[in-house]
Amino acid sequence: MSLLVVGSIAYDSVKTPFGKKDEVLGGSALYCGLAASFFVPVNLVAVVGSDFSKRHLKFLRERGIDTKGLQIKKGKTFRWKAEYSYDLNMRKTLATHLNVLRNFKPKLPESYKDSKYIFLANLDPDLQHMVLDELNYPKLVACDTMNLWIERKRDSLMKLLKRVEIFIINESEARELTAEPNLIKAGRKICNLGPKMVILKKGEDGALFFGKHFKFLSVAYPLESVYDPTGSGDVFAGGFMGYLTKQNKLTKSSFKKALIYGTILASFNVESFSIERLKKLRREDIDKRYKELKRLTHF
């Protein structure tokens, strides 16, 4: 079983209190796909420019990420530049150059249309609809979004919520979407907008899961050193969806475990810039931290 991931690939320039990296691999689909690749083969649908490095393309393939759906267009790859505050809780976007992403129309290779597990990473909801239109009989579709689409494409986003099983959103977006400051109420409100399940990400304070039949709280793995939070939400989603796809069993237990795997993957991601930590990560590191988190939280 493969996971289909649709989203962006970028070259990021990021500054945090601990350093600065220019033109490093990033983007929602990249982070998510890489995290999911620890569990299952990934089919990637995204766009890059003709400047996208052959080395990076090779890297994706070596990680079990199929690139048949990766469009390589004339022009430059999407660029994003940001700076984090001292405590890493605030981020200022300094530049967004969409480049080839501006005219991106996701197109699924024929063999992807029967995908059962799909993650629609952050993209214009109109494009997320286009992907759903191309799918035959998906089993589980999860999607992410961002404040920009809540503000500018609210109608399209609202329709999308009725077409997906799982909606993944962070706390400030959830508050913005629902105008409800209490996160538990906000989560319930979003459930009523369509999705069967809602995952509300709280960064270093974990995540809340709201389903029709059960709720779950996952804490974040406690870390002494956080260097760069970029992509953590996508890595969380990738770990979550990757594990679920591998299990191919939609039980309470697999959802809970998937949330913990998402948390664990994200905890590694923030320990270094870009995908540096994930690149070196081994499956046994993940399982070790999974067991450790059990010891830290079960009573």
Added chain:
Amino acid sequence: MSLLVVGSIAYDSVKTPFGKKDEVLGGSALYCGLAASFFVPVNLVAVVGSDFSKRHLKFLRERGIDTKGLQIKKGKTFRWKAEYSYDLNMRKTLATHLNVLRNFKPKLPESYKDSKYIFLANLDPDLQHMVLDELNYPKLVACDTMNLWIERKRDSLMKLLKRVEIFIINESEARELTAEPNLIKAGRKICNLGPKMVILKKGEDGALFFGKHFKFLSVAYPLESVYDPTGSGDVFAGGFMGYLTKQNKLTKSSFKKALIYGTILASFNVESFSIERLKKLRREDIDKRYKELKRLTHF
């Protein structure tokens, strides 16, 4: 086995976005003692003024709180007035009238001197030392403090940390005490200052426990309605120490469970002003939420 609680009793006036209450029962020892009384008899050492209501005195006794160590002094009971921000995360103290608390010297009745379990709720660390000087062979002493003492009585507080087993502190105080923004590092640093264990309270984001032999993370019980956070830290400590005293067994397992009971008690406390919710609380309500939190977090 009884728990000895030493701290303040106050009449509080509190305003939150959800209402306003004047001259209601409060104070660190009151909140903590009341929470602990769900598990064990409590011996209370504090001071009130001659204006302290007989009805309140009767209430304490009915709750199994022994008042032999409660000094009733000529003058007014300690008054505290505060207002909370819209999201309840910020609090502004509007007035602090120490009144009889100004010259308080805690004195243990003879029968309290053999206490095994002791909670030193927030008070001037000089007074907390005085209590420790009077004790014969305590088994487990926990203490709390506040930013005021970190700033004004740092030396006394540092000495105190070498005399207690457990130090309970909230996140901003931990950062202030250690000048370390990362809470995991801050927790470890405080352990190195003397106490065998440190509990770092993060409000609605749970608590971190640091021991010599193990760490633990407790999430907060998720609530849709929070009305007044006053006293929650003391209620958490009271639930924690009350359960440990009842068990009278210092194992990993009892520490973990005690942290969860602390969390649960605090979750009830914030659901109403002053001690209103705790007054109506039944032991079965506590156990129900305990089981629910297990369902919400175990994977």
